[in-house]
Structures are given as C-alpha cells and as structure tokens.
Amino acid sequence: MSVKPVPRPRMTATARRAEVVEAASAEFAMRGYVGATTEAIARRAGVSQPYVVRLFGTKKALFSACCEANFDLVTETFTRAAEGLPADRRLAAMGDAYGDLLNDRERLLMQLQGYAATGDPEIRALMRDRYAALYRYVEKLSGATPAELRTFFAIGMLCNVAAALELPEIMGSWPKADAAPPPYGAAR
Amino acid sequence: MSVKPVPRPRMTATARRAEVVEAASAEFAMRGYVGATTEAIARRAGVSQPYVVRLFGTKKALFSACCEANFDLVTETFTRAAEGLPADRRLAAMGDAYGDLLNDRERLLMQLQGYAATGDPEIRALMRDRYAALYRYVEKLSGATPAELRTFFAIGMLCNVAAALELPEIMGSWPKADAAPPPYGAAR
DNA sequence: GAGCTTAGTAATCGACTGATACCCTGTCAA
DNA sequence: TTGACAGGGTATCAGTCGATTACTAAGCTC
Numbered sequence: 001m002s003v004k005p006v007p008r009p010r011m012t013a014t015a016r017r018a019e020v021v022e023a024a025s026a027e028f029a030m031r032g033y034v035g036a037t038t039e040a041i042a043r044r045a046g047v048s049q050p051y052v053v054r055l056f057g058t059k060k061a062l063f064s065a066c067c068e069a070n071f072d073l074v075t076e077t078f079t080r081a082a083e084g085l086p087a088d089r090r091l092a093a094m095g096d097a098y099g100d101l102l103n104d105r106e107r108l109l110m111q112l113q114g115y116a117a118t119g120d121p122e123i124r125a126l127m128r129d130r131y132a133a134l135y136r137y138v139e140k141l142s143g144a145t146p147a148e149l150r151t152f153f154a155i156g157m158l159c160n161v162a163a164a165l166e167l168p169e170i171m172g173s174w175p176k177a178d179a180a181p182p183p184y185g186a187a188r
Numbered sequence: 189m190s191v192k193p194v195p196r197p198r199m200t201a202t203a204r205r206a207e208v209v210e211a212a213s214a215e216f217a218m219r220g221y222v223g224a225t226t227e228a229i230a231r232r233a234g235v236s237q238p239y240v241v242r243l244f245g246t247k248k249a250l251f252s253a254c255c256e257a258n259f260d261l262v263t264e265t266f267t268r269a270a271e272g273l274p275a276d277r278r279l280a281a282m283g284d285a286y287g288d289l290l291n292d293r294e295r296l297l298m299q300l301q302g303y304a305a306t307g308d309p310e311i312r313a314l315m316r317d318r319y320a321a322l323y324r325y326v327e328k329l330s331g332a333t334p335a336e337l338r339t340f341f342a343i344g345m346l347c348n349v350a351a352a353l354e355l356p357e358i359m360g361s362w363p364k365a366d367a368a369p370p371p372y373g374a375a376r
Numbered sequence: 377g378a379g380c381t382t383a384g385t386a387a388t389c390g391a392c393t394g395a396t397a398c399c400c401t402g403t404c405a406a
Numbered sequence: 407t408t409g410a411c412a413g414g415g416t417a418t419c420a421g422t423c424g425a426t427t428a429c430t431a432a433g434c435t436c
Binding site: 029031034127 | 217218219220221222223297300301303304305306307312315316319320323338339341342343345346348349352353354355358
Binding site: 039049 | 392393394395396397401402403
C-alpha cells in the first residue's frame with residue numbers, strides 16, 4: 001500500500017509562524033530555552049525541523065518571538081479589561097482579568113522562562129523593555145499610585161511562581177476578595 | 189622543562205562538594221539548568237568534569253543541591269534577622285535582611301532558574317516543598333497576618349525579577365517605610 | 377611500611393541538536 | 407502553457423555534552 005502522504009494544507013508563512021510560536025511556547029515553557037529542541041517544536045507544529053529554523057532564522061529569534069507574543073497577550077488582556085470603566089475601577093478589573101490568565105499554566109511558565117533566560121543580553125533587553133513598557137502602560141491606564149502599582153505587579157509575579165509550583169493556597173485568590181483571604185495555615 | 193603539575197591541595201569530598209555547588213550556582217544562574225555545562229562548572233571549581241559528575245551522580249542532582257543551598261541561605265538569613273526582636277518587628281527586619289541579599293544578583297538568578305526548571309517533576313516537588321516550608325516558617329516566626337505575609341513574599345518575588353531584568357526603579361525600595369501596605373484597588 | 381580507602385584525572389563514547397544545502401511542488405499571472 | 411515564486415521536505419553535518427571506564431596517587435591505620 002502506498003502511503004499517501006496526507007495532503008498537508010499549505011498556509012501563508014505568516015500563519016504558519018503563528019502556529020509555530022504557539023507550539024514553541026509550549027516546549028519552551030516545559031523545558032526552557034536551551035532544553036527545548038527545534039525538533040520537538042517542529043513535531044508539535046506539524047512541520048519539519050529545518051523549516052522551523054528557516055521561519056525564524058535562529059532558535060533565539062524564535063524564543064524572542066514567544067516572549068513578545070506573551071507580552072502582547074497580557075497587554076491586550078489589560079486593554080480589554082479596562083475598556084469603558086471609570087479610572088478608579090480599572091486596576092481591579094485588570095487584576096481580575098489577569099486572574100483568568102493564571103489558568104494557563106503553560107503561558108505562565110513561558111513567562112518565567114523569559115526571566116530565566118536574561119543571562120543572555122539580547123533576551124534581557126527584550127524582557128526589560130517589554131516589562132517596563134507594560135508597567136508604564138498599566139500606570140497610565142489606571143492612574144494608580146506608585147505603591148498600588150508595585151503591589152499589583154508583585155502579586156502578579158507571586159501568582160506566576162505559585163502556579164509554576166502548583167501551590168494553589170498562595171495563588172488562588174487575587175486580592176480582589178481581600179476581605180477573606182483563605183486562612184491557610186490558620187491552625188486547622 | 190617538565191611542567192610540575194601544581195600539587196593541587198586535596199580536600200574532603202564534603203568540602204569540595206560545597207565549592208562545586210558554589211561554582212555550579214554561578215553557571216546555572218547565567219545559563220539555566222540545561223544551558224550550563226558540567227564542563228564549565230568543573231573549570232570554575234578547579235576540578236575535572238568527570239569528577240563533578242561523580243560527586244553528585246547526575247547533573248540534575250547537582251542542580252537540586254544548588255536549589256537547596258539557596259533556600260538554606262535565605263532561611264538562615266531570616267532566622268538571624270528575627271533573632272531577639274519582639275514579634276511585631278520581625279517581619280520588617282526580615283524584609284531588610286532580604287534587601288541585602290538582593291545585591292547578590294547571581295543568587296537571585298539561581299532562584300529564578302529553580303522556578304523555571306519546574307517543568308521537571310522532581311525539581312518542582314523540591315521547589316514547592318522548600319517554598320511552602322519557607323512560607324510557613326516566616327509565618328510562624330513573624331506572626332504576620334495572611335495578607336501581610338502574601339505581600340511580603342510577593343514583593344520579594346518582584347524584586348527577584350526586577351534584579352534579573354536590571355530594573356532598579358522597581359526593586360530599589362523594599363516597602364519597609366511603607367507603614368501600611370496599601371490596599372491597591374481602593375480608589376486612590 | 378603495607379594495605380586499604382578516598383580524592384582526583386585522562387580518555388573516550390554515544391546520543392543529540394541547531395543549522396545548512398539542496399530539491400520538490402502547488403499556484404497563479406501573463 | 408509556462409515560468410517563477412513561495413511553502414515545505416530530505417539528507418546530512420559539525421560540534422557539544424553528560425556520562426562511563428579505567429587508572430593514579432595521597433593519606434590514614436595498624
């Protein structure tokens with residue numbers, strides 16, 4: 001029997017790039033920048049390994065694209081969350097929206113991988129610029145005080161790590177319902 | 189001229205292990221779990237590559253040892269900081285002490301690498317257990333409320349990332365002077 | 377000072393991995 | 407019909423890297 005080679009649908013390079021970024025994010029998230037292989041990424045995306053390399057030039061460029069995509073998603077999420085709200089309710093709304101993003105453990109780990117890869121100067125520059133831009137963006141959008149702003153980002157970071165560690169007690173509650181934080185640790 | 193091979197001082201395996209952990213932490217911090225090579229670690233520690241492997245069995249065991257050492261240091265630092273202080277001043281003292289640790293960028297990055305490596309179940313279990321233990325330890329030592337506690341660790345995490353990104357504006361100030369952790373979200 | 381234990385090295389290997397070079401084939405305008 | 411461009415695969419390499427094996431030598435103990 002001749003194995004008919006499954007007429008693989010052709011896409012525009014742009015669309016394929018997006019698919020590869022998705023697949024790569026999953027691999028990078030689990031195995032890190034160096035640990036993830038272009039081979040595994042290619043398999044997950046359903047294309048050949050050399051084609052993955054060719055679409056982005058180098059593995060590092062692909063990793064950078066994944067970091068950028070991650071920041072893009074968060075930025076868009078914040079934008080939508082704040083839309084049409086009075087200034088004094090926007091920060092809380094963004095917190096809620098980020099809480100939803102926390103369910104995507106893969107995305108969280110990808111973000112951590114970005115920070116972990118800052119030993120490389122290029123990656124560090126990318127991450128620093130995007131993080132600083134996000135920080136300023138939230139500041140402008142919410143009008144929060146510096147202290148509020150720092151706490152906002154600090155809690156976000158804690159949630160990232162708590163999700164990575166699978167420590168639901170710590171993350172669980174984005175402090176919107178600060179009224180009743182789960183009394184884990186309270187002598188049961 | 190026969191090169192006399194510099195009579196390298198022999199140490200106990202225990203002492204050598206400690207030196208290797210130090211060297212390995214530096215390499216892991218910069219290049220990540222997979223990116224760091226046992227060869228580079230060995231060179232930095234002044235021993236041969238096979239010996240590094242033999243001292244710990246596997247690269248992963250060495251990485252685990254580095255993670256443990258990191259938590260040990262933080263735990264000891266907190267213990268010393270709280271010693272002899274009334275309960276209501278201990279959390280602030282621990283914050284100050286951690287602020288000093290923040291100058292060691294290498295140690296911060298090593299910690300991030302630990303979180304980033306949680307794609308591996310064994311590493312994740314280690315990191316989760318130690319982090320949870322540290323959390324409970326600070327809780328018991330300080331008697332802080334759950335909300336205070338979470339803010340404490342959240343700020344710590346933000347500082348880690350800020351240091352990795354070299355964003356001094358964000359880290360810089362540990363909120364010791366922050367009389368009251370502002371309920372961000374309260375209309376400023 | 378003989379003999380055992382322990383610190384440490386040299387040599388080498390097998391598996392892997394990112395990248396390169398080259399070829400194939402739909403599709404669509406002229 | 408053709409030809410050229412863009413999407414995509416095959417084959418292959420050159421370099422790494424963690425681990426294993428086998429060996430050497432320092433120091434302790436009796």
